[in-house]
Amino acid sequence: MTLSEENLTGLLLRDVSGSPGRMVVxxxxxxxxxxxxxxxxxxxxxxxxxxxxxxxxxEAESELLSSIHFGRLPPGRQLVIFTDQLVDAVAAPVLLExxxxxxxxxxxxxxxxxxxxxxxxxxVDEGWVEFSGPADLADLYGALLxxxxxxxxxxxxxxxxxxxxxRFPDGRRLVRRHRIQAxxxxxxxxxxxxxxxxxxxxxxKLGTLERLHGRG
Amino acid sequence: xxxxxFLARAVARAGQPIRWLAAPQPRLERxxxxxxxxxxxxxxxxALEADGARLGHYYAWYLxxxxxxxxxxxxxxxxxxxxxxxxxxxxxxxxxxxxxxxSGTVLALPHYGHYILCAVSLIMHxxxxxxxGIFYGxxxxxxxxxxxxxxxxxxxxxxxxxxxxxxxNRQGMAGALRLLKAGGVLIMMPDVxxxxxxxxxxxxxxxxxxxxxxxxALARKTGSALxxxxxxxxxxxxxxxRVGRPVNTGHIVADADADxxxxxxxxxxxxxxTCAVFDRYQRWMSGTCIQWQYVREHFARRAPFVELAPxxxxxxxxxxxxxxxxxxxxxxxxxxxxx
Numbered sequence: 001m002t003l004s005e006e007n008l009t010g011l012l013l014r015d016v017s018g019s020p021g022r023m024v025v026x027x028x029x030x031x032x033x034x035x036x037x038x039x040x041x042x043x044x045x046x047x048x049x050x051x052x053x054x055x056x057x058x059e060a061e062s063e064l065l066s067s068i069h070f071g072r073l074p075p076g077r078q079l080v081i082f083t084d085q086l087v088d089a090v091a092a093p094v095l096l097e098x099x100x101x102x103x104x105x106x107x108x109x110x111x112x113x114x115x116x117x118x119x120x121x122x123x124v125d126e127g128w129v130e131f132s133g134p135a136d137l138a139d140l141y142g143a144l145l146x147x148x149x150x151x152x153x154x155x156x157x158x159x160x161x162x163x164x165x166x167r168f169p170d171g172r173r174l175v176r177r178h179r180i181q182a183x184x185x186x187x188x189x190x191x192x193x194x195x196x197x198x199x200x201x202x203x204x205k206l207g208t209l210e211r212l213h214g215r216g
Numbered sequence: 217x218x219x220x221x222f223l224a225r226a227v228a229r230a231g232q233p234i235r236w237l238a239a240p241q242p243r244l245e246r247x248x249x250x251x252x253x254x255x256x257x258x259x260x261x262x263a264l265e266a267d268g269a270r271l272g273h274y275y276a277w278y279l280x281x282x283x284x285x286x287x288x289x290x291x292x293x294x295x296x297x298x299x300x301x302x303x304x305x306x307x308x309x310x311x312x313x314x315x316x317x318x319s320g321t322v323l324a325l326p327h328y329g330h331y332i333l334c335a336v337s338l339i340m341h342x343x344x345x346x347x348x349g350i351f352y353g354x355x356x357x358x359x360x361x362x363x364x365x366x367x368x369x370x371x372x373x374x375x376x377x378x379x380x381x382x383x384x385n386r387q388g389m390a391g392a393l394r395l396l397k398a399g400g401v402l403i404m405m406p407d408v409x410x411x412x413x414x415x416x417x418x419x420x421x422x423x424x425x426x427x428x429x430x431x432x433a434l435a436r437k438t439g440s441a442l443x444x445x446x447x448x449x450x451x452x453x454x455x456x457x458r459v460g461r462p463v464n465t466g467h468i469v470a471d472a473d474a475d476x477x478x479x480x481x482x483x484x485x486x487x488x489x490t491c492a493v494f495d496r497y498q499r500w501m502s503g504t505c506i507q508w509q510y511v512r513e514h515f516a517r518r519a520p521f522v523e524l525a526p527x528x529x530x531x532x533x534x535x536x537x538x539x540x541x542x543x544x545x546x547x548x549x550x551x552x553x554x555x
Binding site: 088089090093094095096097098099102137138141142145172173174175176177178179180181182183184185186187188189190191192193203205206207208210212 | 412413414415416417418419424479480481483484487488491521522523524525526529533536537539540541542544545547548549550551552553554
């Protein structure tokens with residue numbers, strides 16, 4: 001289904017008061033970024049997870065995640081999640097395998113659906129996959145993978161395309177080793193610049209980082 | 217050939233007024249074949265701001281590079297060599313002095329300015345009396361390096377027995393080590409890396425740059441002098457190679473590296489030497505960093521170099537090691553049926 005302003009607004013304007021709430025999984029494209037931004041301002045969307053294209057919402061996102069985690073989320077909330085932006089090992093910790101391919105995704109959709117009884121609406125290119133009651137694990141995660149496949153078919157309009165490598169084991173390994181190299185570099189640079197302040201302990205730390213890096 | 221070079225230089229000179237342009241000129245960009253996407257423009261604007269320059273400076277530089285590339289592709293060997301000589305205003309005696317110290321020399325040349333002309337000119341000059349080589353990634357795996365192979369074959373192969381080419385593979389590395397141990401001169405380009413997760417970060421032009429430590433390591437392992445060089449522009453289609461003082465490859469940082477045994481100590485020495493090389497570059501490039509080949513990628517990444525105080529390192533250390541992005545996990549994948 002083509003994502004238009006009309007069908008998107010149509011879904012998001014449906015009243016959720018009096019219900020447990022709703023979580024809507026959207027792809028990051030120009031129209032969803034614009035519509036969600038407007039609906040947050042007008043109070044129709046109460047929370048957003050995946051804020052790379054809405055940097056002003058970062059603080060609110062962190063409060064939202066904390067209230068979900070501690071079970072303090074009030075009922076009747078309409079949440080939007082750009083799950084395609086959640087790619088790193090912290091944001092996407094659930095490792096899935098389908099057709100011999102391993103890929104990691106967010107666990108928020110499953111948690112909201114099963115633990116908080118939230119209906120979850122997931123966009124795929126044929127339309128919306130809806131889980132009104134607690135879903136089967138395989139069905140829900142299968143729908144999330146279908147969603148990511150549908151995102152892929154959006155082509156160059158998919159704004160989060162370049163982030164996706166971090167979902168895959170090779171990408172995770174690359175990021176991991178790069179982070180280790182970055183800290184090794186900072187430690188060595190500190191020692192080069194301010195030797196007197198770095199007199200002890202650096203060798204041990206560098207050794208630990210070298211071993212971690214060498215682990216692959 | 218004389219006319220060709222004369223004309224190319226005349227066009228480059230005639231193009232100098234475009235340096236005054238500040239706004240984007242789509243027709244001019246099409247004319248000189250410059251393709252800039254939105255991200256390129258943003259990155260370039262940051263680089264120009266750092267240089268205190270206008271977009272026109274980049275246009276003029278791009279045009280000059282284009283004219284040189286066209287000039288180098290045409291003409292006989294003798295014409296090409298004459299052209300290279302006509303572009304180089306370097307004091308070659310300074311080069312001779314820098315490499316006359318009784319051991320090998322690594323000349324660290326970044327992809328800046330007319331670096332290809334600079335390398336060819338240095339090889340021509342040094343190769344008259346000494347063994348000299350250039351080390352670069354194999355063209356099969358490093359796109360764009362075919363130009364070095366072509367130039368070597370056209371200018372030096374079977375004609376200049378002192379001139380050698382080494383690709384970055386096991387055989388090339390062995391050859392480069394032999395050359396340096398025998399007191400030869402090796403040109404290396406330290407501002408590239410193939411695997412980002414093998415590279416180290418250094419501060420460069422206000423941002424973080426990923427580099428390999430191989431240039432410094434090769435100099436250290438062979439007891440060679442590590443000398444940063446940079447071809448700085450001297451008018452239209454002319455350059456003068458700045459030759460730096462040797463960088464210390466056996467740098468000892470108080471006690472800080474005393475407990476860094478084995479590979480760690482060597483890695484530390486190579487890192488310190490590499491930082492020193494790039495520190496020279498950024499001072500020399502001041503105001504003209506747009507002539508660095510990777511300027512757009514560098515400013516597009518916008519990655520700051522993270523400087524950490526020792527107390528901060530102590531505070532973050534355990535969190536860092538436990539961060540899932542660093543720790544990784546061995547969780548079994550949840551298998552989903554195929555639809």
